[in-house]
Amino acid sequence: MPAGEKERARRQAHTTGGTELPLLSVSGVSVHFGGVVALDGVSFGVPSGSILGLIGPNGAGKTTLFNCLSRLYPCDRGDIVFDGQSLLRVPRHGIAALGIGRTFQNLALFRTMTVRDNILVGRHCRTHSGFFRNFLRPPGVVREERETSAKAQALIRLLELEAVADTRVASLPFGTQKRVELARALACEPKLLLLDEPASGLNHEEVGALGALVRGIRD
Template sequence: MLQERSAVRNGGGDAPLLSVHGLCVRFRGITALDGVSFDVRRGQIAGLIGPNGAGKTTLFNCLSRLYGYSEGRITFDGRPMEDVPRHKVAGMGIGRTFQNLALFASMTVLDNIKVGRHPRTRKGFLASALRLPGVAEEEADSTRRASELVRFLGLEEVAQQRVAELPFGTRKRVELGRALASEPSLLLLDEPAAGLNHEEVGSLGSLIKAIRDQYHLTVLLVEHHMGLVMSVSDHVVALNFGRKISEGTPAQVRKDPEVVQAYLGTES
């Protein structure tokens, strides 16, 4: 089993694991995010919702350091993110899936998940090429931990198949396994239900909760499937045109007139 995280390891008491404050992003005069602020507490499943163009993926890209921001700040586990290089983000404890699958199609399921172990390895390219002491042990550990995730995600029967041969819903689970392989404290899920059928969406909701409980993770979820978001989230943040328009429990946000208007174009 992957090393489980605890409140003691995370530390910080009641301090949020992730804090976004006054975030502004502009692209050639277009404001994609306009002063967005919210916190995500340790152990929460938080949902980030909004119509197309609301700024959800832009915010995820800021958290991943793929985008810069002109104003505001992001703090993760007490550390400002502004000066963190993007290649260090996974090693800090932030894992992510993407709207469009970014897997290695010619590699097996197991090998794709093993790729996610890279931030947790210590032997570099030269050591691996020369098979220096410790490399074999590190590779064996990566295989063991990836195999645990294969079992957890129910991928045993396809572990040695190439990803290109698998249906879309199965590939979604492979990408999730790769994100988990880095042993994140915060898991960013970018539209994980996109392209899934009704039965697969129902299973995904149970899986997200199981991941949080099994590995003691915090989850931030961007999703258009409102049934999924409202059923798994402890806390929901709603965006529209780059602004935060509502925040609270799923029940509170669902009834907010501004959220209703954003989705349906009416306050009734």
């Protein structure tokens, strides 16, 4: 079956009786570290187009849940279904291409690379040229490169990173680095965007701007 038809069939199977299933559904997920029970039968759903906040004190298991969704941590029990498919069968390097983008509580940028290059790395899961195509440089590769750099530039503008676009990330303030992470996560055009402690370390004004930005991205 051609890829487009396969996707349509999968989506049809994902819709039951005219009601769309949630984009993400987490059911009965449990994770323990030795004697520490980090997640104990967690279940919830996230409908498409919604913004859901996960709140809880330090150590409640929020980051652990994000790490399960990105497949960085295995689940002891339960299932995670994203866009009609169980994530537990997807390797961690396949997560971004499926349409799940994320940021990290403690930031995980390539610190010696520039803002622009970090964003370009985030775009990698949406590009197709491999080693040989890049070597031979047929017209498709040149077109893709042009598109990729235009997309990166659009994100630089959206997150107001123009002034630091060609600066190494390590020398930037924490709040700016957080915006770079968000830009990198958006570069893969995610259907689901996971933000781990997006407001930590930001001042009152920055938190307001972040809220407006997240709503803007959703719409």
